[in-house]
Amino acid sequence: MKIEEIILFTKSIQKQKQFYQKVLGFELILESKEKISFKAGESIMSFQYDKKAVNASHFAFNIPSNQEKEALLWLQKRVQIIPDGDNLISDFKDWNAKAIYFYDADKNIVEFIARKNLNMGSYKSFSAKSILSISEMAIATTDIETIYNVINNIKSIPIFSGNLTRFCALGNDEGLFILVNNTVKKWHPIQEEAFTSNFIIKGDYNFSFENGEIKELL
Template sequence: MFKSVIFYTDQLAAMRRFYGNILELEITERAEDRFTVRIGTTDVTFVAGDRLAFYHFAINIPGNQFSMLKHWIQDRVPLNWEDGVDEVYFRAFDADSMYFEDPAGNVVELIGRRKKDVYGDITRSSFLNISEVGLVVSDVQVAGQTLFDAGLPLRGTDLEPDELNFIGSGDSYFVLVPHGRRWYFSKKDAEIHPLTVVLNGGTEFRLDAAGQISQSSTGE
């Protein structure tokens, strides 16, 4: 679902080293004020900003490589903990997750889909795509309606204004939350920071600094 994502950071150089050298992912664009890292079928661009910004996003990984990737990640960055554990199984998604933070403080989740297997060693291809993008908004109902109007379905029956709301399908979702809700497996409360997302097919969503979403088409 996610073709490309743009985040902002005040730690551009450290982020470029982290994703290129520590996680060993492909950097496809380098410029003075930005870089793009290829995460499977999704391009993630970090743009230099003048203030601290952090996000939550998740990356799909093969379910059968979850344990191997956990050891691989732990050699590079500490995992986050919640209630005495450093991983969790989500029955509703039939998936296992682990979490860590990058140099900008983004809460990054690796989701092992148990019905999606890739055989062989850990490589860049083990990072399949962006699975979730957190949308921290000023009004969950209004933002949700914008996503619904673009044809994205809600996982569940009703929007929950104070909780996580998964909007999308398959293994790709926007995670719609209000400002101030704590991100799972972290000590961070969700904050509103601008971002841009382009879906496969060309629909573009922009979240502004006020926590409002706008939608347009890139013409693809």
Template sequence: MYIRRLTLETTAPDELTDFYGGRLGLSLSREECGLSVSVGTTELEFRTVDSGSPFYHFAINVPENRFQEARDWLADRVGLIPDADSGETEFHFEFMNANATYFEDPAGNIGELIARHDIGNATVEGEKFGPDCLLEVSEIGLPVPDVPTAVETIETHTETRAWESDSKTFRVVGDDHGMFILVREGRDWFPTGRPAEVFPTEIVIEGSDPGYEWSNLPYRISTR
């Protein structure tokens, strides 16, 4: 699954412009309704709203052989989120065969750089790591009241499929290029300990299925 466009809400467009364009050096455009950031093959859009405190979790793929460079590049620009217990800022996920590190942007979004070792996206080592090495947005977190029901809904209306799991509070739907992280509303986002909340989210994925818009949640999946 490929996430081609991800639209989130924010009350801090100026701060996000400085963060993603200034600190991280990503190409972006300001629009009347917010801003659009080019993250590899994904357009990450932040739509301005006047109230509330929307925040999200999303992940960005980096070349699987350059995780340490990605981590160091990020650490030179922003503070990394440590694990509350160990203080570690680098994490290995065996079930994904991936390494990751986390950051928080000025709007409170929990971002992640992740190197997934089962996909062939290695690049030449030795070249300077920079914003052009961010490949794609590969995860978006979707808090829901009932995770198993949400999994069934997405599988029914899209071509994506869930990873095998018996968990009723955390499921992965998709693949290493793009996935929905379904969590029970109120479950803590790793590694922050911040409870997951529901905020409007629009996702455009590559495909030909009709997509889906929830009637009881502000989520919409469409295809192109």
């Protein structure tokens, strides 16, 4: 599943610009008073101004399959890593992947994930330019089954992992929707409450998620 662009909402355009451009070194490709966009490999990561309170989100970037250790060292010079217990790198054996977590300026939980099954290695020094694409967009909901049915009706999508009760990942190693029942599960690895947050996605699936409901973009 290809994710071409994710648009999140923020009250702090300038703080997010400072974080992604100056702290992480992402390439700024669009800037206005209402929206900023950054190159994220083959994807675009955007933030759109919203004067209302905005709940934090969770999303992930694919990084080279062999560079989780290099990414960790690079990130440690720039951000505070969110540990997974005693470990700074989460090991998802069932997914054949390893991941690192940190917060951005809006306290979104950002993940760098090295998926071994993609077999997309690199031997260049790690930087923001090493990011391959947006890998995951999480959806916190009280009704996973309904969200799954709506997405599947837009376009058929396989269940990658989990079930329709507590946690369900839809898609493939290239791109996933992470559906979380926020009445029984919290965000990994920090175990914070998973609030429902609005976003717009473009790519193989084109829709907005607003106030818990999906609306297809035509």
